[in-house]
Amino acid sequence: MSNTALTNGHTNGINGTTQNGVHDKVDFDPRSYDDLIMLTESVRRQVDLKEVPTIGIICGSGLGKIGDCIKDAQILPFKQIPGFPTTHVIGHKGNLIFGYLGGKFVVCLQGRFHPYEHGMDLALCATPVRLMHQLGVKNLIVSNAAGGVNPKFNYGDLMLIKDHIFMPGLCGFSPLVGVNDPRFGPRFVSIHDAYDRQLRQLAQNVAKDLKIVLHEGTYVMSGGPQYETPAEVVFFKTVGADALGMSTCHEVTVARQCGIRVFGFSLITNIANTDADNSVEVTHEEVLEAAREAGDHACTFVTEIISRV
Ligand SMILES: O=P(O)(O)O[C@H]1O[C@H](CO)[C@@H](O)[C@H]1O
Numbered sequence: 104m105s106n107t108a109l110t111n112g113h114t115n116g117i118n119g120t121t122q123n124g125v126h127d128k129v130d131f132d133p134r135s136y137d138d139l140i141m142l143t144e145s146v147r148r149q150v151d152l153k154e155v156p157t158i159g160i161i162c163g164s165g166l167g168k169i170g171d172c173i174k175d176a177q178i179l180p181f182k183q184i185p186g187f188p189t190t191h192v193i194g195h196k197g198n199l200i201f202g203y204l205g206g207k208f209v210v211c212l213q214g215r216f217h218p219y220e221h222g223m224d225l226a227l228c229a230t231p232v233r234l235m236h237q238l239g240v241k242n243l244i245v246s247n248a249a250g251g252v253n254p255k256f257n258y259g260d261l262m263l264i265k266d267h268i269f270m271p272g273l274c275g276f277s278p279l280v281g282v283n284d285p286r287f288g289p290r291f292v293s294i295h296d297a298y299d300r301q302l303r304q305l306a307q308n309v310a311k312d313l314k315i316v317l318h319e320g321t322y323v324m325s326g327g328p329q330y331e332t333p334a335e336v337v338f339f340k341t342v343g344a345d346a347l348g349m350s351t352c353h354e355v356t357v358a359r360q361c362g363i364r365v366f367g368f369s370l371i372t373n374i375a376n377t378d379a380d381n382s383v384e385v386t387h388e389e390v391l392e393a394a395r396e397a398g399d400h401a402c403t404f405v406t407e408i409i410s411r412v
């Protein structure tokens with residue numbers, strides 16, 4: 104089957120009307136397990152699940168090319184998924200894609216929800232990970248565009264995420280706050296091994312074979328949407344950051360709560376400036392341009408990792 108955009112069972116989202124009897128829930132509560140099950144059932148009804156998708160992918164800003172590489176793709180726009188908000192960030196297409204990559208049946212989020220877009224409702228923004236878990240995902244590949252802090256990093260490099268500093272999470276904005284339904288996973292989640300060691304080793308082997316420069320480092324998620332001041336970049340550098348972004352950590356936290364193994368990588372789209380006397384502007388256009396240039400590269404890397412998982 105060639106790539107197919109699915110238009111049956113249309114719904115307009117959280118507050119939308121539904122057609123074809125697909126979903127009659129008007130309000131979606133991201134902390135309700137029952138709502139998650141309804142969301143999952145709606146997706147199952149709209150897609151022909153040929154196999155259980157055991158691998159999930161989340162595409163970062165401008166990295167939607169990874170989703171475009173999927174074969175026999177069934178494309179479900181976010182607006183057809185009840186409970187999913189819309190994504191407003193340019194470079195995030197807003198599709199849930201099912202199909203084959205690296206010889207495996209995968210589910211891919213071509214676009215993500217950033218907390219700054221949705222009133223810092225991190226549970227809502229991480230709902231796609233809970234959906235993936237319900238669908239059978241065991242391994243999650245998360246990607247993002249990030250500013251490089253480590254002086255060894257260059258524009259266009261890839262960084263494997265070894266660990267993270269989840270700034271909103273440290274300030275009480277965690278997707279796990281609020282009443283916890285134990286069906287989502289434990290109340291207290293150990294996050295010491297968030298980025299799976301075996302998958303990191305596998306990725307290093309892939310990078311070596313493909314002759315790709317792959318750094319390893321710590322990703323910091325700030326709340327955004329503003330980029331960092333030079334003083335903030337120095338602060339993050341001092342506490343151990345190698346790359347800066349505004350996503351990923353909430354998704355990884357939820358993935359770990361439900362027992363999904365995680366592999367994450369950042370594409371270094373700009374070099375973060377530490378000197379207030381040397382004004383260097385960062386723009387989202389620049390971020391997207393870097394991601395566009397690295398699209399094929401990232402796609403080959405992810406495809407090869409998946410084929411070896
Ligand atoms: O993390 P992703 O989705 O790649 O997006 C990154 O790019 C945007 C800024 O240019 C921010 O949203 C930042 O988080």
Ligand SMILES: Nc1nc2[nH]cnc2c(=O)[nH]1
Pocket residue numbers: 248249250251325327329330331347348349372373375385390
């Ligand atoms: N916070 C943050 N996010 C980014 N996403 C891409 N580049 C950057 C950056 O420099 N800072």
